[in-house]
Amino acid sequence: MEALLYWAGMAAVAVNAITGVLEAERKHMDMVGAITVATATAIGGGTLRDVLLNREVFWVADQAYLATAIAVAVLTFFWARQRPISEQLFLYPDAVGLALFSVVGAQAALQWHAPWLVASVMGVVTGVFGGVLRDVFCNQVPLIFLPxxxxxxxxxxxxxxxxxxxxxxxxxxTAAWVAMAVILVLRAAAIRFRIRLPTFNAPS
Structure with a gap:
């Protein structure tokens, strides 16, 4: 389980770094801007989780996470400059990152002996907060706030x-693999079939 969490976390950092660069490229940022956005996207959720749980921040404890985020950001920056970027190219890697980080975050909180409700919220925080930072840095409405x-x-x-x-x-x-699959399938279905939650409309 420990090995799965470690490599899932590393994969989540890499995937989120890719989404950060793709969004930065759409905003025509330079390399420094793209790497900054990518790094914030890759480590933001896990950082907030660890601060809230009062544990050592994961990328401070193991700088391989930070190195991975920067390396993937640089490679993606040069790759993305060679081809046009579609919205779908951004959304599906983001779904993968959401699945990986949400499960890693929840399991990390459980291992820290957090109650089940707190652990579930820590999974959400880990999964979405990096994307919030990415969208804010890119002057976009964060995905979680779209109607x-x-x-x-x-x-x-x-x-x-x-x-x-x-x-x-x-x-x-097994639980981790199933949970990641649930997130990925639900998010992919929402993208593909434009599934939306009910929105609040006050009566006029």
């Missing part, structure tokens, strides 16, 4: 799936 966007909700469903399966006796590794 009806099925984003933070699927992260919470996945985190609760992880916690629920482990409570039922499913081993942690």
């Amino acid at each position: 009806g966007e099925l984003y933070a909700t699927v992260a919470w469903v996945g985190a609760l799936t992880l916690i629920g399966l482990q409570e039922l006796g499913v081993d942690g590794t």
Whole structure:
């Protein structure tokens, strides 16, 4: 389980760094701007989680995470300059990052002996906060605040799936894979079929 969490976290950092660069490229940022956005996207959610849980920040404890974010950002910057960037190219890697980070965040909180509800929220925080920073830095409305966007909700469903399966006796590794699949499938379906949550409309 520890190895899965480590490599899932590393993959999440890499994928989120890619989405940060893709969004920065759409805003015509230079290399420094793109790397800054990518790094904030890659480590922002996990940083907030660790601060809230009062534990050592993950990329300070292991600088391989930070090195991965920067290296992937540089490679993606030069790759993305060679071809046009579509919205779909941005959204699907973002869904992968959401799935990976949400599960890693929830499991990290569980290992820190957080109650189940707190752990599920930490999964959401880890999954979405890097994307919030990315969108704010790029002068965009964050995805979680777009009307009806099925984003933070699927992260919470996945985190609760992880916690629920482990409570039922499913081993942690299997629970993590299932939870990541749930998030990825739900988010991909929301993108593909434009599934939206009900929005608040006050009666006139």
